[in-house]
Each structure stands twice: as structure tokens, then as C-alpha cells.
Amino acid sequence: MRAAGRGASMLNSRHLLGIKDLTAEEIMLYLNSASSFKDILKRDIKKVPALRGRTVVNLFFEPSTRTRTSFELAAKRLSTDVINFSAPSSSILKGESLLDTALTVEALGADIIIVRHSFSGVPHMLSRHLRASVINAGDGTNEHPTQALLDAFTIKEKKGGFGGLQIAIIGDIIHSRVAKSNIYCLKKLGADVRLIGPATLLPECFRELGISTFNNMEAGLEGADVIMMLRLQLERQGKGFFPTTDEYFRQWGLSRKRLQAARPDAIIMHPGPMNRGIEISSDVADGGNSVILEQVTNGLAVRMAVMYHLDERKEQ
Amino acid sequence: MRLLIINGHVIDPSQNFAGSAEILIEDGRINTFAREGGINRTGADIIDAGGMWVVPGLIDIHTHLREPGFEHKETIRTGARAALKGGFTTVCAMPNTNPVNDNAGITEFILKMAQAEGNARVLPIGAVTKGQKGEELASLYAMREAGCIAFSDDGRPVASPVIMRRALEYAKGFDALIISHAEDPALADSGVMNEGLLSATLGLKGQPAVAEEVMIYRDIALAELTGGRLHIAHVSTKGGVRVIRQAKERGLKVTAETCPHYFSLTEDAVAGYNVNAKVNPPLRTAADVEAIKEGLRDGTIDVIATDHAPHGREKRTRQFDDAPSGISGLETALSLSLALAGEGVLTELELIGKLTQNPAGILRIDRGTLREGAEAELLIVDPQRRYVLDAEKMISRGKNTPFDGMELKGMVMKTVYGGKVLEWA
Structure with a gap:
């Protein structure tokens, strides 16, 4: 795909730091290209030479298997050289060494640096000091933009579009970077977003974004086309956010019975890894409405599209 | 030191005063605070504070x-x-x-x-x-x-x-x-x-x-x-x-x-x-x-x-x-x-x-005043002077300010303190 058709980039930035900064056109560019890459992934030979000679570094300061593997494979499918750099957690304590680590990685010739960090804003800080493209693979409780893009891609595949869609996001909203990126993404694409969860994890300030919030699961699920479950961080228990995981499931867990409030053709999504029996029952997770594994497959295509277009933007 | 400050707009809350006045400093203290002016200029260094505020x-x-x-x-x-x-x-x-x-x-x-x-x-x-x-x-x-x-x-x-x-x-x-x-x-x-x-x-x-x-x-x-x-x-x-x-x-x-x-x-x-x-x-x-x-x-x-x-x-x-x-x-x-x-x-x-x-x-300290007899500590301030803050040029070792690069208005031109006149601009 490289030689032909690389015209002026539609992207405003050479980094992907968050969905917050993207226009709906930029989001659609990624989603449309992801379709092409998904076709490639269905071939016998799944690799294209689009980014041959480029170096991609996975710079993960937080443990991750799924996201890192997905980025790694996506980069390999584009024929880049990939390095996984998992920084020891001790070095994340000092900002100097964090920046030094990134500069070192760049000096090794990285063209794209994929960053995950437990502090919000780290990719933004690094992007100000690096010439390489920075892709945010999850920063603190801020954003996880490629997850939102792959979720939007999945919704588009299943539902055809976004206008008028009722999308419910359920769980620990305030601490979820997946929820945040999805809120911005789906709002920009024209869907109706509602948030459901305990008030301790779902502050009312989100209403200022033009989003409805529900503390009652049944009311929130009423007529939903898409149900997006979030992983509950179990360490929140015992900090006053909710009493026990049993009680959490009792109120906000997705069971077959609760599912009846939503539309019959509602799809069920989860960014993984799931806590079965805590936020979602096994029969629902494995049931006919679940698209959870397709999300994983689509993640590859979306991440290929992101790297491809950021590289194109950089060439200008 | 005999220092006379003239033509300034003097603001001294401790005397509930804001207006024109002349201030004579001698031996490090406010010797005379003259609302009508007319202080004898003989032998005095003069600061002409025209257009400026004079404040404690x-x-x-x-x-x-x-x-x-x-x-x-x-x-x-x-x-x-x-x-x-x-x-x-x-x-x-x-x-x-x-x-x-x-x-x-x-x-x-x-x-x-x-x-x-x-x-x-x-x-x-x-x-x-x-x-x-x-x-x-x-x-x-x-x-x-x-x-x-x-x-x-x-x-x-x-x-x-x-x-x-x-x-x-x-x-x-x-x-x-x-x-x-x-x-x-x-x-x-x-x-x-x-x-x-x-x-x-x-x-x-x-x-x-x-x-x-x-x-x-x-x-x-x-x-x-x-x-x-x-x-x-x-x-x-x-x-x-x-x-x-x-x-x-x-x-x-x-x-x-x-x-x-x-x-x-x-x-x-x-x-x-x-x-x-x-x-x-x-x-x-x-x-x-x-x-x-x-x-x-x-x-x-x-x-x-x-x-x-x-x-x-x-x-x-x-x-x-x-x-x-x-x-x-x-x-x-x-x-x-x-x-x-x-x-x-x-x-x-x-x-x-x-x-x-x-x-x-x-x-409970006897400072922040231009009353006669007080230690002479005062400022000549240009309330109209505009400048763009350059944090790197601040004297403080801390350059951490969200106002860096912003245009601010009002600047201390002189600080009279400890028997000296410090000039800043």
C-alpha cells in the first residue's frame, strides 16, 4: 500500500494520544482503513510490506499481555521491526529516567513508540520531547484510544453505523480509560451514550458532556443496542467504592435476566480480561450476543491502520 | 542618606491615605510625610516618581x-x-x-x-x-x-x-x-x-x-x-x-x-x-x-x-x-x-x-507603613508598565510558574530597603 496512493494525510497530529483530540473524520479514516487491513488478515499470507524498514517499540511501564501482543503482531503484519521494552516498575518512579528511557529508545531508531503507563498524561509529556510518533496504549485513568477505535470498528461492523444507536457503558467509569476513550469516540460518531454504575464510580459530572447516567442497571439498559462492560478493578473493593464483589454483581453484573431490558439484538462487548461472575455472568459472556472475541481480532486491524496512517503523516 | 521622593501617587493604608505626597527619608527612616509637599530639597537625592505609585x-x-x-x-x-x-x-x-x-x-x-x-x-x-x-x-x-x-x-x-x-x-x-x-x-x-x-x-x-x-x-x-x-x-x-x-x-x-x-x-x-x-x-x-x-x-x-x-x-x-x-x-x-x-x-x-x-x-509587626518614624521600606511601582514574563529571568531558583510567557501589567521599578535604593528596570 505504500507506493501508491499516499497523498496528503488527513491527520492533524503525528501522535495518537487520545480520542479527545481527534475529529470524527480522523476516526472514520482509521475505521475505514481497518476494514482493508482486516481483509488482509483473512488471507493466507497475512503480512504486507507497508512499513518495511520502520522500527516500532512497545514501551510498556505497566504489565500488559493482550494489548502489547496485539500491537506487536499488528506491527509485524506491517513488516516493521518490533522491540518490546518492558521497563522495570522501579524506574517509573523518577520522571527523569522515564524521559531518558524514551529518548534512549528513540536514539535506537524508533519511528513509532507505543507507550503504556500507570500515570495519566505520560504519552503527552513524552510526545513533547520525541521526534518519533507516540501511540498511547493506555495512560492511567485517562485514555486508551486504540481500544475505543477497535470497539467503534466492531460496532460499525455489527450495526452498520452510529447515528441513533443507544450505547450503554457499565462499571467503574471514573477509573476506566477504556470508558473515557469510548465516550469521546462514540459521541463524536453520533451515538447516544449512557453510563451505568454505582455513584461512587460514576460521578455526575459526566452529565456535563451531554451523557445520561444511571445508578440502576435495568433502567440504564432499557432499549440498548450495544452493552459495553468494563473490567472491575478488584482492588477498589475495600476502599469504600463498593462493599463486596457479590453485592456489585447483584446490582451491576450483566446476567441473562438483566439482558432482557436491552434490545434483543443488542451486542455485548468487554475489553478483557473479564471477571466472570463479577461484572458479567459466563453464560452471557459466551452467549450469542457476545462479540468479545471479535473485538480482539479487530484490534489487530485497527492497530495496523493506526500505525500505517501515523507513518504516512510523519512522511510529510 | 537623605532621599526625597516627589511627584508620586502615594498609597499608605496605615494612614488611610492615597494621593500626592512627598516623602523624605533620613538615616533609614521616614523623616517627613508631607501631604502638601514643599519639603526642602537641599542636599537630598531625589526620586521623581511621576506617574508611579509609592507604596510601603x-x-x-x-x-x-x-x-x-x-x-x-x-x-x-x-x-x-x-x-x-x-x-x-x-x-x-x-x-x-x-x-x-x-x-x-x-x-x-x-x-x-x-x-x-x-x-x-x-x-x-x-x-x-x-x-x-x-x-x-x-x-x-x-x-x-x-x-x-x-x-x-x-x-x-x-x-x-x-x-x-x-x-x-x-x-x-x-x-x-x-x-x-x-x-x-x-x-x-x-x-x-x-x-x-x-x-x-x-x-x-x-x-x-x-x-x-x-x-x-x-x-x-x-x-x-x-x-x-x-x-x-x-x-x-x-x-x-x-x-x-x-x-x-x-x-x-x-x-x-x-x-x-x-x-x-x-x-x-x-x-x-x-x-x-x-x-x-x-x-x-x-x-x-x-x-x-x-x-x-x-x-x-x-x-x-x-x-x-x-x-x-x-x-x-x-x-x-x-x-x-x-x-x-x-x-x-x-x-x-x-x-x-x-x-x-x-x-x-x-x-x-x-x-x-x-x-x-x-x-503584629510595625511594618508595612509610611508613617513618620517608621523604617524606610517602600516601593516605586509603575502600575501601567507591561511586560511578558520570562521565567528564566526570574531571580528565584524556581522557574515553575504557569504565568510564564504571559503579558502582565504593573512592575516594581525601585525597592527602597535597608538604606539602599534597588533599581529593577
Whole structure:
């Protein structure tokens, strides 16, 4: 795909730091290209030479298997050289060494640096000091933009579009970077977003974004086309956010019975890894409405599209 | 030295005076304050202050000088020099140094260093508790004898209500002032900015405004119980202003300060993870800014203090969550405060009063005045002079300011202090 058709980039930035900064056109560019890459992934030979000679570094300061593997494979499918750099957690304590680590990685010739960090804003800080493209693979409780893009891609595949869609996001909203990126993404694409969860994890300030919030699961699920479950961080228990995981499931867990409030053709999504029996029952997770594994497959295509277009933007 | 200042617009709240006057300084003291002018010019050096304000040297009730222990952030020399440039001839140094100023030895060290340097006068503030740990009272009386002007665990709240009660009771025995860093630490819960939609969408942990309000309420209740002298540091919230206003209406003797950033900026300055806008208490909302201004206007807030909190260069390469809090404020406080007079929030007398007469009254020091006989400490200020702040050119070692690159209005041209005339522009 490289030689032909690389015209002026539609992207405003050479980094992907968050969905917050993207226009709906930029989001659609990624989603449309992801379709092409998904076709490639269905071939016998799944690799294209689009980014041959480029170096991609996975710079993960937080443990991750799924996201890192997905980025790694996506980069390999584009024929880049990939390095996984998992920084020891001790070095994340000092900002100097964090920046030094990134500069070192760049000096090794990285063209794209994929960053995950437990502090919000780290990719933004690094992007100000690096010439390489920075892709945010999850920063603190801020954003996880490629997850939102792959979720939007999945919704588009299943539902055809976004206008008028009722999308419910359920769980620990305030601490979820997946929820945040999805809120911005789906709002920009024209869907109706509602948030459901305990008030301790779902502050009312989100209403200022033009989003409805529900503390009652049944009311929130009423007529939903898409149900997006979030992983509950179990360490929140015992900090006053909710009493026990049993009680959490009792109120906000997705069971077959609760599912009846939503539309019959509602799809069920989860960014993984799931806590079965805590936020979602096994029969629902494995049931006919679940698209959870397709999300994983689509993640590859979306991440290929992101790297491809950021590289194109950089060439200008 | 015989120094005559003519043609200036003189503002001295201690004499409730704003108008033209001539001031004659002799032997380091205000010799003559002549409202009608006409002072004999023979043998005098003359400062023509035409178009300028002439005001008493400012008093900062809340400064961090960082020495001993954090000399890469600031020293007594650089901080007290930055103070003079900013118009502050007296600064009160908070005790969160290393070691903490929680004993007379450290107090004496700070005073000795400050005297040797000859920059702005430094009045140390002692810690309320040993090591600022909030567990045991520090030796308040010995520190007071050594020269501490007040006591505070600033930077940390006194979390235990019973320790705060004892501090207010004990200090009352020698009429000492307790300054409260009003933040309920459990409610603030290590939040790094104001809690609200912006903290949620930046993914930063917020601390709710009520963390300030409930602590102010607690400390006022304890001051009422004990009869101790209480001053509330860096008020930043609408609720905080309301609680102090109610206390004053009930006749309690509590006093309060705010800082220029709390009436000049909102939390929006944090957007983009701007570590230079990270400060504690955090920048708040537009409604809070309006409430702070109203509190200044109606006298609920007595004092404008800098909370000068310099940090080293490492601050800018830190991620927001673990960057230190604070703004290097001595060299911008007057410009930012002058905007309040420009906006009509305060009269020029009220404004200068909150920087001179009011802190002097709370600290019970005979300064911040141009009365005849007082030590000659005054400023020549050009209230119209515009400049773009270049943090790198500040005297303070702390270049951490969210006002870097902004155009500010109002500049100290000369500081008369210690028998010298220091020229800044």
C-alpha cells in the first residue's frame, strides 16, 4: 500500500494520544482503513510490506499481555521491526529516567513508540520531547484510544453505523480509560451514550458532556443496542467504592435476566480480561450476543491502520 | 542618606491615605510625610516618581525559602532577593525545610543566614508539630523566643483535631498565631487537582473542594473553643470563603489569606498536563475564582500572600501525578494583584492594605507603613508598565510558574530597603 496512493494525510497530529483530540473524520479514516487491513488478515499470507524498514517499540511501564501482543503482531503484519521494552516498575518512579528511557529508545531508531503507563498524561509529556510518533496504549485513568477505535470498528461492523444507536457503558467509569476513550469516540460518531454504575464510580459530572447516567442497571439498559462492560478493578473493593464483589454483581453484573431490558439484538462487548461472575455472568459472556472475541481480532486491524496512517503523516 | 521622593501617587493604608505626597527619608527612616509637599530639597537625592505609585514595602505572610535542605529549589539568598524584586521587604518563611524548622536551632540558623545576606527581612514560621508529623507539639515557646513569628505545619494539614486543639490552646499562652493549611487529608485523598469534570476527563485524581471547607470549619470551631489565634492559609474555594465569612459575622477573630493564582487562574490551566499549574490547594473553577474575589472585596479575606513554592528544573520533565506542587510566586504577585484594582474588585487602598497593613496587623509587626518614624521600606511601582514574563529571568531558583510567557501589567521599578535604593528596570 505504500507506493501508491499516499497523498496528503488527513491527520492533524503525528501522535495518537487520545480520542479527545481527534475529529470524527480522523476516526472514520482509521475505521475505514481497518476494514482493508482486516481483509488482509483473512488471507493466507497475512503480512504486507507497508512499513518495511520502520522500527516500532512497545514501551510498556505497566504489565500488559493482550494489548502489547496485539500491537506487536499488528506491527509485524506491517513488516516493521518490533522491540518490546518492558521497563522495570522501579524506574517509573523518577520522571527523569522515564524521559531518558524514551529518548534512549528513540536514539535506537524508533519511528513509532507505543507507550503504556500507570500515570495519566505520560504519552503527552513524552510526545513533547520525541521526534518519533507516540501511540498511547493506555495512560492511567485517562485514555486508551486504540481500544475505543477497535470497539467503534466492531460496532460499525455489527450495526452498520452510529447515528441513533443507544450505547450503554457499565462499571467503574471514573477509573476506566477504556470508558473515557469510548465516550469521546462514540459521541463524536453520533451515538447516544449512557453510563451505568454505582455513584461512587460514576460521578455526575459526566452529565456535563451531554451523557445520561444511571445508578440502576435495568433502567440504564432499557432499549440498548450495544452493552459495553468494563473490567472491575478488584482492588477498589475495600476502599469504600463498593462493599463486596457479590453485592456489585447483584446490582451491576450483566446476567441473562438483566439482558432482557436491552434490545434483543443488542451486542455485548468487554475489553478483557473479564471477571466472570463479577461484572458479567459466563453464560452471557459466551452467549450469542457476545462479540468479545471479535473485538480482539479487530484490534489487530485497527492497530495496523493506526500505525500505517501515523507513518504516512510523519512522511510529510 | 537623605532621599526625597516627589511627584508620586502615594498609597499608605496605615494612614488611610492615597494621593500626592512627598516623602523624605533620613538615616533609614521616614523623616517627613508631607501631604502638601514643599519639603526642602537641599542636599537630598531625589526620586521623581511621576506617574508611579509609592507604596510601603510588601509583607508576604506565606513564603517557602527551601533552605536548609532543598537548596536546588531555592536558598534564603535567592528567595529573599526575589522577594525584593517582587516588592516584598518582609517574608515569612514556612518551616517545611529539611530539617524542619521545629526547634530554636533551625530558627536561629535561618535568621542568621538571612541577616548575613541582607536581602528581604525573613521572619521564620515554626512547625506546629515535631517534624511536621502531626503527632507531638514542637517547642513552640522556644522557637518563639528564638524569633518565630507564627506556627504552621504548612504543606501538611494538622490531621488530628486533638493536636490542633492543643496547639491553639498552648500557643494562646503566649498569644502566638497558628496558621492552618486547611485540607482534610482523608477527603483530599492524594488528589492532584481539583475534582470535577476536568479531572475526570484528564484521568487525574481530583480532590474535592469540600476537603478545604470542612477543615476550615473544624479549625474555626477549635479556635472558638480554645480562644486561640487562627489564620487560614491559601483559601481557594467558594465554600471556604463562605465558612470564614460566617465566622467573622459571628465575631470570631479568624483571619485568612488567598494567593494570586486563586483569583487569576482556573483549573483549566492544568489542561495538557501542565505541571506548572499543579499547586496545593489546587486551582479551582470560575465560580471559586469569583467567590475569592468577592471574599477579598467584602473583607472576608484579609491578606494576599504568595505561597511562593519554588521547585528545581526536574519539575518540568515529571509526569503530572508525581510532580511536586507549587508556584514560584514572589516575582509575579504584585502584578497579578494589581489586576484586582484594575477590574474594580478592590480600591487601590484596599489592595495595598492586603499586602501591607493587614499582614502586619495579623503578625503584629510595625511594618508595612509610611508613617513618620517608621523604617524606610517602600516601593516605586509603575502600575501601567507591561511586560511578558520570562521565567528564566526570574531571580528565584524556581522557574515553575504557569504565568510564564504571559503579558502582565504593573512592575516594581525601585525597592527602597535597608538604606539602599534597588533599581529593577
